[in-house]
Amino acid sequence: MPEESLTAEHHPIDIVNESATTRGPLEWLLATVGRVAFSLFVPFVTFVVLYLGFKFLQKSAAPKGIIAIVAIVWGVGGVALLYLVSNWLVEKLGDTWRARIQPFIFVGPAVAILIWYLALPAARTFYLSLLDRNGQAFVGLDNYAAVFNNRNMFTAFRNNILLWIPFGALFTVLFGLAVAVLADRSRYERLAKALIFMPMAISMVGAGVIWNMIYDVNPNIGLLNAVYSGLTGKAPVAWTAAASLAPWNNLFLIVVMIWLQTGFAMTLFSAAIKGIPGDLLEAARVDGATEPQVFFKIMLPYIQGTIITTLTTVIIFTLKIFDVVQVMTGGQFGTQVIATQFYREYFTSQNAGFGSAIAIVLLISVIPVMVYNLRQFNDREAF
Amino acid sequence: MTAQSATRSKRGISWGQVLVNLALILLVLFWTIPTLGLLVSSFRTRFDIQTSGWWSIFPHREWTTVEEFQPGPEVNRDGVMTLAGAQGTFEQFRQGITTPDGHRVLWLGNKRIGKVQVQNRTWTMNTKFTTENYQEVLGGKTFEIKQPDGSTVTVKGSNFTGAFLNSIIVTIPATLIPILIAAFAAYGFAWMKFPGRKLLFILVVALLVVPLQIALVPILKDYTRLELNGTFLGIWLAHTGFGLPLATYLLFNYISTLPRDILESAFIDGASHFTIFMKLILPLSIPALASFAIFQFLWVWNDYLIALIFIGAKPDVQVLTQRIAEMVGSRGNDWHLLTAGAFISMLVPLIVFFSLQRFFVRGMLAGSVKG
Numbered sequence: 001m002p003e004e005s006l007t008a009e010h011h012p013i014d015i016v017n018e019s020a021t022t023r024g025p026l027e028w029l030l031a032t033v034g035r036v037a038f039s040l041f042v043p044f045v046t047f048v049v050l051y052l053g054f055k056f057l058q059k060s061a062a063p064k065g066i067i068a069i070v071a072i073v074w075g076v077g078g079v080a081l082l083y084l085v086s087n088w089l090v091e092k093l094g095d096t097w098r099a100r101i102q103p104f105i106f107v108g109p110a111v112a113i114l115i116w117y118l119a120l121p122a123a124r125t126f127y128l129s130l131l132d133r134n135g136q137a138f139v140g141l142d143n144y145a146a147v148f149n150n151r152n153m154f155t156a157f158r159n160n161i162l163l164w165i166p167f168g169a170l171f172t173v174l175f176g177l178a179v180a181v182l183a184d185r186s187r188y189e190r191l192a193k194a195l196i197f198m199p200m201a202i203s204m205v206g207a208g209v210i211w212n213m214i215y216d217v218n219p220n221i222g223l224l225n226a227v228y229s230g231l232t233g234k235a236p237v238a239w240t241a242a243a244s245l246a247p248w249n250n251l252f253l254i255v256v257m258i259w260l261q262t263g264f265a266m267t268l269f270s271a272a273i274k275g276i277p278g279d280l281l282e283a284a285r286v287d288g289a290t291e292p293q294v295f296f297k298i299m300l301p302y303i304q305g306t307i308i309t310t311l312t313t314v315i316i317f318t319l320k321i322f323d324v325v326q327v328m329t330g331g332q333f334g335t336q337v338i339a340t341q342f343y344r345e346y347f348t349s350q351n352a353g354f355g356s357a358i359a360i361v362l363l364i365s366v367i368p369v370m371v372y373n374l375r376q377f378n379d380r381e382a383f
Numbered sequence: 384m385t386a387q388s389a390t391r392s393k394r395g396i397s398w399g400q401v402l403v404n405l406a407l408i409l410l411v412l413f414w415t416i417p418t419l420g421l422l423v424s425s426f427r428t429r430f431d432i433q434t435s436g437w438w439s440i441f442p443h444r445e446w447t448t449v450e451e452f453q454p455g456p457e458v459n460r461d462g463v464m465t466l467a468g469a470q471g472t473f474e475q476f477r478q479g480i481t482t483p484d485g486h487r488v489l490w491l492g493n494k495r496i497g498k499v500q501v502q503n504r505t506w507t508m509n510t511k512f513t514t515e516n517y518q519e520v521l522g523g524k525t526f527e528i529k530q531p532d533g534s535t536v537t538v539k540g541s542n543f544t545g546a547f548l549n550s551i552i553v554t555i556p557a558t559l560i561p562i563l564i565a566a567f568a569a570y571g572f573a574w575m576k577f578p579g580r581k582l583l584f585i586l587v588v589a590l591l592v593v594p595l596q597i598a599l600v601p602i603l604k605d606y607t608r609l610e611l612n613g614t615f616l617g618i619w620l621a622h623t624g625f626g627l628p629l630a631t632y633l634l635f636n637y638i639s640t641l642p643r644d645i646l647e648s649a650f651i652d653g654a655s656h657f658t659i660f661m662k663l664i665l666p667l668s669i670p671a672l673a674s675f676a677i678f679q680f681l682w683v684w685n686d687y688l689i690a691l692i693f694i695g696a697k698p699d700v701q702v703l704t705q706r707i708a709e710m711v712g713s714r715g716n717d718w719h720l721l722t723a724g725a726f727i728s729m730l731v732p733l734i735v736f737f738s739l740q741r742f743f744v745r746g747m748l749a750g751s752v753k754g
Contacts, residue, residue, distance in 0.1 A: 057615060064545065068552045071615050075556030079563055087657045102656055103580075106571030110564050110627055111583055116605075117624025118590040121598035175410070182407045185400070194737065195411045198418065201732035203685030205704045209711065209725040210417045213424065213718065219436070221718060223420060226436050259414065291399065320594050323687065327708075342596060359597045366592040 039092055046085050050078050082109075122363065129356035143357035153358070155334055156341040159250050164321060164337065168254045169314045173307065175258060176265025181295065183266075184273050193270065197263030204260075208327030211256045215239040246334035253335055256324050261317065265310050272306035273299065316366050338362050418729075425722035426512040432718045439509040446487055450501040460494050467501045516723035543706060543727055550684060550702040550731075552615055557622035557683045558676055564623065565630035566638075566672065570660050572631070573639035574646060584635075590628040598625070599692045606693065613697040621693050622683050630675055637671035638664060677739055681732050703728045 053074040057067065086105050090098055132139050147153050179196050183189040199207065216222030217238045219229050225236035239245070239252045276299060284294050300307075322339035325331050331340035338358060346355025423437040450467070458464050460473055469480040469488040476490035476499070487502040521543045571577075572584050602621065603612070611617035641664065649659050665672070687704040694700050707724045710717070 054616060064548050068548055071552045072555050075615070075619055076559045076563075079560050083563070083567060091655065091657065100577075103571050103575040103577035106567045106575060106656070106660075107577070107580075107583060110568030110631055111586070113564065113620070113624050114587060114590055114627055117598055117602060117621070118593045118595075118628070119586065121601040122590075122593050124601050125597040179407070179410055182403050182410070185403050186407050188404070188407065192407050192411050196414050198733070198736065199414065201681055201685075201736040202418070202729050203687065203704050203732075205687050205708050205711070206685070206725045206729050209707070209721050210421045213420065213722070214417055218433075220434055221432065221436065223416075223436065223438065226438070259417065262414070316592065322594075322596070327687075327711075339594060339596065342594075346596075346600070356597070359594060362594055363592060363597075 035092075039089060043085050043089065046081055050074070050081070053078065125356045125359050128352050129360050131353050133351040133353050135352050139353065143353045144361070146354060147357050147361055152336060153338075153341060155247075156336045156338050159247065159335065160319060160321075160337050163247060163250045164254060164257075164318045165315055167251060168257050168318045168321075169311065171254075171258050172261045172314050173265050173311050175262040176310070177269050177307070179262065179266045180269035180273055181299070183270065193263075193266065196266055199260045200263045202260070204323035204327055207256055207260055207324070211252075211259075212240075212328060215252060240329050240335065241333050243333045249333060250335050253324055253328055256328065257318070257321060260324070261314060265314060268306055268310045269303065272303040276302050319362065319366055421722050421726060424718060425516055425726045426514065427719070428511060428513050428515070429717075429719040431509065431511060432722075435509060442506050442508050444504050444506055446489075446502040447505050447507065448500045449503045451498055453496070453498050466499055516719045517727070520720055520723045520727065543703070543724065545699070546701050546703045546706045547727070549700055550704075553618055553622075553690070553702055554680060554683045556615075556619045557626075558680045560619055561623040561626040561630050561679060562634075562672055562676055565627055565634050565675075566665065566668065567660070568627075568631050569634035569638045570656075570664055572635050575656060587628055587631050591632060593628075595625045595689075599688075603692060611693075613694055613700050615700070618690065618693050621689050622679075622686070625689065626679055626682065630679065633675055634668065634671055638668055641667055673739075677735065680735060684732050685728075 053070070057071055057074065083105070087102070090101050090105055093101065128135055129143050130138060130140060179192065183192045186192060202210070213221060214223045215225075215238070217225060217236050219225040219236050222236065224239060228234070229236050237245070240249050242249055280302075281294060281298060284298055289297070320339055321337055322343070325335055325337050325340050326343065329335045331337065331344060336344075339362065342355050342358040342362065345351045345358060349355075420437050423440055424432055427437065427440075454460075454464075454466060458466070463470060463472055464476070466476065467482075467488050468484070468486070469476075469482045471480045473490065473494060476488060479487050479489040479502075481487050485504060487504070489500045489502060491498050491500060568587070572580065572587075602624075606612045606617050611620070645663065645667075646659060649663060654662075685704065687708055690702045690705050691708075694702065694705065707721070707728055710721055710724055
């Protein structure tokens with residue numbers, strides 16, 4: 001924002017008063033009308049420009065490169081322009097009204113988008129969960145009763161709660177902690193951390209391709225089967241797609257999630273470990289503490305908060321896990337989880353009531369974390 | 384830290400240090416091998432991928448034929464034969480007989496006119512590499528493929544270049560727009576007083592846990608009414624909506640911990656909220672903004688579900704992940720194309736990640752780590 005516009009906008013009321021006293025009522029009226037007209041004109045022009053941009057992009061007969069540039073400038077610039085113009089308008093108002101309206105210019109767009117994209121759909125899903133499969137008749141809590149009596153749902157709950165959370169979340173946190181602690185004491189810290197973090201940059205679809213290749217039945221393609229057949233001499237196994245392995249074929253999907261998420265946990269732990277005062281560790285070592293003692297008696301208690309935060313984040317992630325399963329097995333062969341079950345019931349079987357009930361159960365199961373997060377907000381002071 | 388390393392170097396190379404590095408190498412290997420396998424496979428020919436593992440590019444011992452001959456008619460094929468210093472029945476020769484001096488004698492083909500190979504175990508490396516997979520995936524041009532029966536079939540390669548551009552058009556605004564909106568909101572929640580402030584903030588945090596799948600159908604219906612399906616604006620807004628709760632929450636965590644007296648003195652100097660936000664808060668929040676930007680960039684670039692629902696089958700707007708998923712579906716066993724395609728889609732996020740690596744750690748430290 002340029003410097004002069006700041007100072008010019010700063011005392012709009014003073015300027016109006018000044019012109020009123022020196023020039024007489026007619027000029028004052030004209031000036032006010034002019035100001036109002038101008039104030040309306042600017043948003044109008046903004047709107048027209050944005051609308052023309054939208055129309056251009058919708059028709060889009062221009063070459064791809066030009067569309068790319070226009071789209072990026074229009075999208076990002078448009079949002080910035082909306083904030084600038086609406087704030088410019090508000091700062092023309094008197095102090096009281098400005099104080100009243102300005103917060104909503106800051107918070108309003110975010111809240112509006114959130115209500116549209118998440119709050120209303122969530123409310124609607126709850127409403128649908130009380131209706132039958134076509135969304136016609138009211139059935140009360142029948143869908144919820146069905147969710148907890150359904151065989152597939154039982155498998156999904158078992159996989160999510162007994163396999164994904166204990167194995168997936170726990171090992172993600174353990175590996176993350178191990179790498180963070182080991183890397184902290186190694187000379188190759190940066191390289192090691194970069195390589196462990198790398199899977200975070202890979203899409204679920206890409207990860208699906210990578211791991212489907214590793215698990216492939218053909219021992220010329222699948223690394224795991226090459227090792228397995230080479231060592232035991234037994235026939236290759238379809239690791240994820242073998243219903244005979246159920247429920248343990250889930251573990252092969254969980255490995256993918258651990259591989260993807262360990263980098264995230266590692267980064268959080270690494271930062272926390274760096275925050276431990278160096279003299280504290282040094283003093284312990286000088287007093288003759290062994291390395292395991294330093295780790296268990298000093299480091300672990302010190303980063304306890306981070307461990308809890310990381311564990312909760314990863315648990316939420318595992319509860320909502322969807323892509324890995326969907327891409328690799330489609331939730332077949334006894335590998336279904338809550339989210340894939342929801343997807344199947346809602347979209348494939350078109351059972352809106354049942355699917356919605358699954359989503360609400362998923363939503364409720366994550367609420368405890370939210371409550372924990374809200375406590376911090378209570379005692380904040382603002383201007 | 385320096386004191387620590389000083390004492391360590393005094394002790395010289397300690398066993399602890401070696402153990403630490405060994406364990407680290409083991410973990411890193413385990414984490415890198417899958418991606419390495421993909422990278423190597425993407426440069427191998429279609430035939431090689433199907434017949435030998437990608438790990439055969441490393442030196443390994445393999446049977447290679449040193450001599451081949453056809454046994455004469457005088458050899459009694461139904462009894463015990465002696466060929467090239469090995470003795471056994473036809474069935475045993477079919478399996479291959481290893482002689483004491485390290486040769487293997489193998490009968491190929493049928494009993495009457497088959498051949499016998501004498502093989503040696505030698506060190507070999509399979510280093511035949513090609514960029515043809517990438518050309519086929521990227522170029523969108525036609526390829527002539529010889530079939531086993533001698534006829535040629537022309538195959539059209541998938542056009543990844545357009546999808547690549549689309550991914551860029553989708554990703555850049557879908558990264559910047561939510562950050563801008565979230566930064567305004569985070570400042571509002573942290574430093575402005577207004578009725579309903581707490582309630583609205585609770586709403587934002589509560590929406591963190593909403594699985595985005597439940598929003599897909601209602602939003603799709605709205606989009607159909609507004610004709611936003613398959614438009615860039617539509618997908619930007621969708622990514623904005625689904626990314627906003629976390630963006631607002633993380634940026635709030637950061638902006639609310641900025642020192643209060645900086646803002647106080649700015650207010651005394653007569654600055655407005657907007658000025659303070661633009662001139663003070665945004666520059667101060669760059670670490671948090673950058674780290675969230677990287678994450679949002681990776682999420683949007685790697686997203687498949689949102690693109691699938693809101694772009695769908697419109698080929699001129701389709702993004703990279705959709706193309707690859709399509710390939711998984713239609714050519715699930717064409718590993719030579721899948722690997723090349725998957726690696727192309729990883730290229731940009733990997734470049735972003737390795738070039739901005741420092742920000743990850745620093746930004747995370749600033750934003751989300753709180754005892």
